[in-house]
Amino acid sequence: MGELRASTGGCVAPSRLRHIDAWRTALSGIRSRSTRSVLSSLGIAVSIAALTAILGLSASNQADVLADLDAQGANLVVVTPVVGVDGDAAELPSSAPAMVARMPAVESVAVLRSVPREMHAYRNDLVPAGESNGLTVAAVDPGYFAAVGAEFGAGESFGEAGRALPEVVLGHEAARLLGVDLLGVDPLGVDPLGVDHAAQRIWVGSEWYAVSGILDPRPRVAGLDTSVLLGDAWAEQRLWSDHDASHIISLTMRVRAESLDTVRRMLAPTVDPSNPRTVSVSNPSALVATRAIVDDSMSVLVAGLAAVALLVGAIGIANTMVVAVLERRGEIGLRRALGARANHIARQFLLECIVLSGVGGIVGWAAGAVVVGVATTVNGQVFVLPLASAALFPGVAVIVGVLAGLQPATRAARVPPTTALKAG
Amino acid sequence: MTGESLEAETVLELAGVSRSFGGAVPVRAVDDVSLTVRAGEIVALVGSSGSGKSTLLALMGALDVADLGAVRIAGHDVSGMTDAHRSAVRARFVGFVFQQFFLLPTLSAVENVALGLLYTGTDARTRRSRAALALERVGLGARLAHRPSQLSGGEQQRVAVARALVGEPSLVLADEPTGALDSVSGAGVMRLLQSVAGRGTAVVVVTHDREIAGALDRRIVLSDGRILSDETRRVAAAHAAGVGSPSETEGHV
Incomplete structure (x- = not known):
């Protein structure tokens, strides 16, 4: 403290936020509003669960029909x-x-x-x-x-x-x-x-x-x-x-x-x-084709519903973020004062979206898998759930979450620090 | 100030700084202000509300950018800098203390203080140990794990001061640091800021409290965005005479 700094007129390295710290910051932001975070994550989870269940049920059904038809003589x-x-x-x-x-x-x-x-x-x-x-x-x-x-x-x-x-x-x-x-x-x-x-x-x-x-x-x-x-x-x-x-x-x-x-x-x-x-x-094979067409038309219907659910989930996340940005202006101002760049602020809110939607996606996939497991057990079918969906669906959820959070995050980054501090 | 501090390095230098707000008829919140603050100095920035104190403080701390003139912090001219570099200047050379403390309610005292190093790229372990040291320095070594809600107002503001100090800044800017505190806690925080200056950090305190302003070495009075007066007094004289009389002047108006 006591040491006197030499007046260096040269360049200052840009302020930086470690990746791990960016994630920690996002997590602590989510924890500070846990109820709302859980609810907005739930919206995504429900839609991903629906998508997973549709995929799993129709795949299991199809495998079952095919096995059945093969056994029957298709x-x-x-x-x-x-x-x-x-x-x-x-x-x-x-x-x-x-x-x-x-x-x-x-x-x-x-x-x-x-x-x-x-x-x-x-x-x-x-x-x-x-x-x-x-x-x-x-x-x-x-x-x-x-x-x-x-x-x-x-x-x-x-x-x-x-x-x-x-x-x-x-x-x-x-x-x-x-x-x-x-x-x-x-x-x-x-x-x-x-x-x-x-x-x-x-x-x-x-x-x-x-x-x-x-x-x-x-x-x-x-x-x-x-x-x-x-x-x-x-x-x-x-x-x-x-x-x-x-x-x-x-x-x-x-x-x-x-x-x-x-x-x-x-x-x-x-x-x-x-x-x-x-x-x-x-x-x-005409018989197989007929059964497949029946299956597909069912899937399209439920996939449509799941897409609507996903949209609602996205709106939930967007809403949570918009409110968060309004509520946390003081925090935004403080972080800017502590040396955060505008894009550090944007990144924090985007990472929160990624965590919320990613967790929703993973939980949703697991819930969907459980639904498929129960349904196939009850119906005496084979459990089939393409493994790629475990990566694909949470991935889709994250993309949706990022799209939903893009506008609020950019807005948070654009608030002038002095304005943000006045709001606190 | 003593003779040795006059030889001390210039930490903050404003030259012809102006800042306007508004649309059709812009209001000059800060109008052609020039001043320097040296290491170890503690300065009161006073003036009625709307005089431009807070705007000037934001310009001093590179939170805002001047329309005209140059702001030099620890030798770095921030006027033409990008947001990334200006943010780095704040992170490394400036510590802020606010009237409302701005502590994050879900974090403990030591975590709040560690936030002061977050944007310098310091690793988490170092941040935490330095934050613990900073809290000890402000007398809150026993309160590391307390949440802000478990602390008194005065303690909360000391946590905020520790957060401002944890990065060992050249300049501490305090905006009405005692505004939300009772007089005893307020006096404690002011003593703390004076000791910070005593260790060689430049401190600027925005206040409308005449008593507080009167207790500081140097007083800059702002009116309508302009510097009305800028007086430096000997601490000893001020103590002896109570209110004291100016013995040295460093006006730039």
């Missing part, structure tokens, strides 16, 4: 022969399954083969021939069930051993109509209780067939629920009279979802290179 493509003018279905070439299996995006191929048209399935040999219940009888290989994604509700596939035996697998509805439930039957066929085995067999064509398994309902694979499926080796040996024909009435392929369109375009020429026009290819 990634299943069915190839059938075009029905001819005489009403008779043509057959697909016998080379078709091998050709299709060679396509890289095809994960599995299931082949459905015809049996003689007069073969129908009945509960027993006493049922009149006309009461066929509209059930379809067809021949398949043992891999068919896995290839179409069907699961067994009871029993199991006839397997390689049963492929050449009089055994059948029933679709869910077919089993109900034929009165077969397989309850009380040991999967290995050993029956210690001596249940009447007659109840577990059906009458097909002119022979008894043992029921080895019953499928769960699977409406996505057309006709499967009302099918009676017997082994293709059995059909080959006992049912088909024309052994040169392929008897293929449909191919069901599981295709990687992302290659669905490409595969669909190439399928007809692959299945029957000489007559691609006789091949009909199903279009399961």
Whole structure:
């Protein structure tokens, strides 16, 4: 104190505020008006929570729908022969399954083969021939069930051993109509209780067939629920009279979802290179598209509401700042007197905006994530929330906060120090 | 003042300074003022309200910019400076004390004092330790953690003085520092400011209190923005004669 300063006529370094001190100053400014700060932060938090919830819920929904559709068969493509003018279905070439299996995006191929048209399935040999219940009888290989994604509700596939035996697998509805439930039957066929085995067999064509398994309902694979499926080796040996024909009435392929369109375009020429026009290819993706459109329209609506909420949050922050600048003129004057530059003052108010909106954004994102978590748990869905939103949404909040605080902060910086000090 | 202080360095120099306000018919709040204040001097700036005291004080502290003339603080001419440099002059060379104290209510005494170093780029730890020292110097070493609301008016103003002193300024400018205090607290603050001057800092006190003004070494009377008189007296003579008679004059009018 006692030392006398030399009169240096030279330059003075500009006054400076360390970054850490600028942040501390902003935080202490916020703490001095905690209630109002919390409220204005809350406005931002609510809107960010809404945005996060929308994003998470629609993403979870979409993932769920896609998983559901994949499980149901949205990634299943069915190839059938075009029905001819005489009403008779043509057959697909016998080379078709091998050709299709060679396509890289095809994960599995299931082949459905015809049996003689007069073969129908009945509960027993006493049922009149006309009461066929509209059930379809067809021949398949043992891999068919896995290839179409069907699961067994009871029993199991006839397997390689049963492929050449009089055994059948029933679709869910077919089993109900034929009165077969397989309850009380040991999967290995050993029956210690001596249940009447007659109840577990059906009458097909002119022979008894043992029921080895019953499928769960699977409406996505057309006709499967009302099918009676017997082994293709059995059909080959006992049912088909024309052994040169392929008897293929449909191919069901599981295709990687992302290659669905490409595969669909190439399928007809692959299945029957000489007559691609006789091949009909199903279009399961139309369903996916429909569901996605429904989802999107919901998202747009709620996103609109969230945008309004964000605007209200921004107004809240702007209002808090405008009031703060008016209330804290004395403090502004003091800080200028202590050596703050105009832009130090502006920076202080802008940092307060950034903290308020940033905290609001982070809290809002977390709240939104909780909402998504609860909703997906309750609905039994998969929790999906793009991780980028954890950075993106608080970032959006901060940008909104800065825009809202820009005008008040500039105004605070422009107040002449002498005027500000008079106000105190 | 004693002979040695006449040799002391000039801390504040105003040369032909004018400042006008208003629109169509501007009012000259400060009109062609020239004066110098040396290190260790304590000056009373008196005058009726509206005489331009506060405006002049703001010009002296580089809070405001003169329309005409030059203001030199610790050798730096602030007239042509940018806001950043003028702010640096305030931060490094000037300490302000206000009638309303301007303590931030949510900060403790030591935090309020540390604010005096905030815009010098000093790190937080140093700011705090120097603030604690400054508070001890004003007799509030036991009140570091108190909030302004827990302190008396006189104590609050001493915290404000400590904040002005913490940066070891060349010049302390006090605007009615006793205006909000009772006479006992006010006298305490004035003694404090006199001891500050005694350690070599130039002090300018704006006051309308004749008693306070009379107790100081030098008195500048302002009227309508102009210096009416500028008198310096020997402290010893002033003490002996009560009111005292001028023995030295440093007028610039």
